[in-house]
Amino acid sequence: MTDATRRIPVITRILEANDRVADENRRRFAEAGVCVVNLVSSPGAGKTTLLEHTLPALRGGVRAGVIVGDIATTRDAERLAVHDVPVVQITTEAFGGSCHLEATTIRQALDALDLDSLDLLFVENVGNLVCPAEFDLGEHAKVALLSVTEGEDKPIKYPLAFQVAELAVITKIDLVPHLRYDLDAMRAFLEKVNPRLPRVEMSIYTGQGLDAWMAWLEEKMARAAKRG
């Protein structure tokens, strides 16, 4: 700053507009008693596959819905719609090919959903381990997926996703015998980035970890219901 200029203090959060809409979404979720889980991962880690196997495994009359974000195509929505749950596909192309979902995109998607008829809403974020971590959507929890084919060190390369997540799901664990993969190294990297992050090691095809994942979801739903 020079004598010729002066500073006018402001102090606001740059993402205030997003966070305001996220708060509004959160209020709507609470009023409707819906637990919202935001799945975040690289492309191809298995978010859609996880949902394909989670939806039929939901017990006790849990009514679920899904908001799917992709840059283009409705392929994921088509895969999920066969499970007879409401699915809203957001293609971010319309928003300039954005690499993540923002609170306003979720708010728009909610127009197509009857929240009161849902207990659980999954948000399948755009496949990207960087940008979705920065945006609050009003969800109850972010879950970070990491497939073993991505290598052991993704948690320390993309730490924020694993720091803001409340659960890490390690997918495709049945492939480990076919890979030169060091499970302990992956565990140590996760521990380093976020020592308090619970972890489920999972294979959709052997069923390993699926019970633990369903139990985590049930606990989240119970807590969300209490808060709502």
Add this chain to the structure above:
Amino acid sequence: MHEASIAQSLLDQVEQVMAGPAFEGVTGRLVRVHVRIGRMTAVVPDVLRFMWAAMVDGTAIEGVALEIEEVPIRARCNGCGEEQEFVDIGFVCGRCGSTDVEITSGRELNLVSLEVES
């Protein structure tokens, strides 16, 4: 490339501030926008600067510079109470070795001030 959305949000905010009470009676030209970006955000300062320049191009505030202050990652140990700076991820208290640490700074993404000609 979420820096584009962040630059857009920033531009919206700057325009709002300039139209609001904080700018009443201000006649000097806006020359610089000051922001604070924590090192624990997924924001690359150079990319944000580039996006900002592209975003303000052709607007009333074309050419206004973006000044980024980077905020280091600091955390307080819940074990021994020591507060320290972390340059690398892997939050282990340098004093007692505990991993139970609370981040106290580094997640900032704030507009701080608008610098105008006086």
